[in-house]
Amino acid sequence: MLDKSHKNANCATCEVRSNSLFSSFCDDDLVELNESKTCSYYKKNQPLFIEGNLPRGVFCMHQGKVKIFTRGDSGKEQIIHIAKEGEVIGFRAMFSGDPYKLSASTLEESNICFITKENFLDMIDSNATLRKGIMKELSKELGERAVFITNMSQKSVRERLAYSLLILGDIYKPDLINLSREDLANFVGTATETLIRLLKDFKDKGLIEIHARKLEVLDQNKLIHLAGK
C-alpha cells in the first residue's frame, strides 16, 4: 500500500528524478519545478487523461505504473506503452495543440505529480538541455513505434508475446510482471483466450513461470530467439 499522504514530494530529493527528463536540472530549476508541480495519489484503474480531451499539463511518475492506450472501433484497447517511475507522460500533446490521441490510466495505485502546460512550456523555452532531452525522447519513441508497427504487421502472436514479455520483464524489474490477462493481451495485440493458451505453452516449454497473475521470465535467451530479430 502506498503512502497516500505523500502529497508533497520534493523534486530536489526525488529518488526517481535521475532517470527522468529533469535529471539535468540545477538547483534553481528544481526550486521552480518543485513549486509549480502538484502531487496526487491515484487508485488502481484511475484515468490520467482520456483520448479526445484537451491536455492541461504533463504527468511525472513518482511511484506506480500507467498504461498508455488507444481504443479501436470495437472499443478494445491497444496498449502502446507502459510507463514506470521517473517517466514524464503526455508531453507529446503539449506541442501538437491537438486533443489527446491516447488515453492513460493507472495499472496499480500510484503517486503522480502534475505540471501545468504553462509552466512546462516556460521551462522548455528557458532550458535548452530540457528541450534537447525532450526532442531526443520524442525521436526515440518515434523510432520505437516504427518497430512496433512492423512487429504488429509481420510477427505472429507467439513472437509478439515473447517480445512483449522481454519488454515487460524490463519495465517491472526487479518485480514480476503484474498485469491482468486482458491488459497483457491488449499489449500484445491479441484475444485474451489466445494469450492464455500461449502462456501455458510458454510455461510448458520452461520459458516462464506463472505465479497466478504474476509472470516470471525464466529463460530470457530462448524468449529472445523466439521473438526473432
Add this chain to the structure above:
Amino acid sequence: MLDKSHKNANCATCEVRSNSLFSSFCDDDLVELNESKTCSYYKKNQPLFIEGNLPRGVFCMHQGKVKIFTRGDSGKEQIIHIAKEGEVIGFRAMFSGDPYKLSASTLEESNICFITKENFLDMIDSNATLRKGIMKELSKELGERAVFITNMSQKSVRERLAYSLLILGDIYKPDLINLSREDLANFVGTATETLIRLLKDFKDKGLIEIHARKLEVLDQNKLIHLAGK
C-alpha cells in the same frame, strides 16, 4: 520525366516551401538555407538512407515520392510513411544520436535537397519558430503512429486497405495512386496476393477503378465506412 539539371533550386522561390517546415523562414534565413543545401536528382528505387547507417543530415523533398520503411525478420518491408513534395525526411535521427531505425528510398524519380546535420542543428538552435514546428511535427507523427499500431492490431486487412487507399489518395492527389502491388501490400501490411484479391473485390463493388498499376478512388464515403472509425 523530371528536369535532371534542376540542381540549383532556390529556396526563396521554391514553390513547395509553403507546406514545409521552412514556411516561416524570413529572407535572411532563406539565404542561409539556400546556401547550405545541395540538390540532387534521384532515379526510381534509389535509397536516401538505410536502416543501421549513421545520419549525416536531412532531406527536403522538392519533387517526387519517397517510401519510409523498416524490414522485418524475413526481410519483408513495412512501409510506415510515404513522403511527398515539401516534406522534410530524416530529422528524427538528428536528435536521437542513434543510427537510422528506418530506411528511405524513392518510389519514382525525384529531385531532393540535402542539408547537413551541422547546418540543420544550427538553424534549430537559432530559430525558435523552426524548433516549434519540428516539435509539433514530431508530436503529430507520434500520434499518427499510435493509431497505425492500433489499426494493425485490430483492423482486418480489408479495413486497412480501405483506410490506406484514403490516405494514399490524399498523398497522390491530384494524380492517381501509383504504387507497385508489392509496395501497396507492404503499406497495408499484408501479402501481395491477398492485396490483389481485395483490390478486385473493391473494384467489383464500385469503390475503386483499376487503371493497370494506377488506382482511382471512386467512392470515398463507402471507403470511409468500410475502414471503420
Add this chain to the structure above:
DNA sequence: CGTAGTATTGACTAGGCTCAAGGGTGGTGG
C-alpha cells in the same frame, strides 16, 4: 458466504498466408 470480476478451457470457423504456376508489360539493345 455470495457476487462480480477474472481466468481458463473447448469447439468451431474463417481470414489470410504460403506455395506454385501461368499471363502481361515495359524497357532495352540489337
Add this chain to the structure above:
DNA sequence: CCACCACCCTTGAGCCTAGTCAATACTACG
C-alpha cells in the same frame, strides 16, 4: 522498330493461425 527478357501481376489450392462464442472454474472482496 521489334523482339526478348526480366519483372510484375494474377489466379488457384490448401493449410493453419488466431479470433469468436459459450460454458465453467477461480478468487478477492465486501
